[in-house]
Amino acid sequence: MSKKHDHDHAHALLPPEPALRVQAIETLLVEKGLVDSAAVDAIVDAYSNDIGPRNGALVVARAWTDPEYLDRLRKDATSAISELGFSGMQGEHMVAVENSENLHNVVVCTLCSCYPWPVLGLPPAWYKSSAYRARVVREPRAVLDEFGLSFPKDVEIRVWDSTAEVRYLVIPKRPVDTDAMAADELAGLVTRDSMIGTGLALAPEAS
Amino acid sequence: MRPPVKPDRPFAEPWHGKLFALTHALVGAGHFTWSDWTTHFGVALERARVLDNSTDGSDYYDTWLEALERFLADRRHTDLDQIEALEAAWTAAYLRTPHGAPVEL
Structure with a gap:
């Protein structure tokens, strides 16, 4: 043997x-x-x-803490994101979509798996699956439910279909009780899924 | 404070990363646009879904590989015979190279 x-x-x-x-x-x-x-x-x-969702988390945390930055991000997300040093292929035409009390955004690419690489890195396997790509458009609430997210009926769910030209970054809602936290610390609460829209930002640890 | 959120391993297999980077580099060198590629790749993914009932994304890079070969051949950058021949040459190189030594064509 x-x-x-x-x-x-x-x-x-x-x-x-x-x-x-x-x-x-x-x-x-x-x-x-x-x-x-x-x-x-x-x-x-x-x-x-080097390239991963930590980049996007820094963008979100800055947007939460700096109203002028948020304003620039709303007007021209591509250049606001590149201010933080994140740019390059698939990040040329970025659009930031903000969650609020009555709106939740979720991102898909129905064609293939277009994804904002400079801020999120490469997509997870489920994002590339045809099951997600087809279903999130048809039945977003059911898909979000599978991710453990449910929203009251009066919250609008908006699905954004990425293309080779336009990429979306979801700005999740800032968690409550985080007023005292600095941007660096807040970035630790911003998960990849919260920037795709299949998750929420984490609550700060009880101290 | 929580540690930074750990991303998934970006490439499950080294060849996934290589394939991704080759395509990226071809676009970077101006041989085609990413949009040209995604249009072609989107059709290939749809075909894989219909023909192979592929829905979980596990054969995503296999479909990518096949689609890239076809795409490069359609555009006359490479042809399939050349790829076949080089694949055979690399296979032979691995088989004749002693374990631990660098594999060269």
């Missing part, structure tokens, strides 16, 4: 078929000068390490 085991590992571990396929495409694109492999690696690295 152990001999057989040794044999299995005598050569480099063969990656799964799609990984080999992607490697073949990369080799070809680099050979043809269509992409630069260092640029490809830099993109993987940025999305694995």
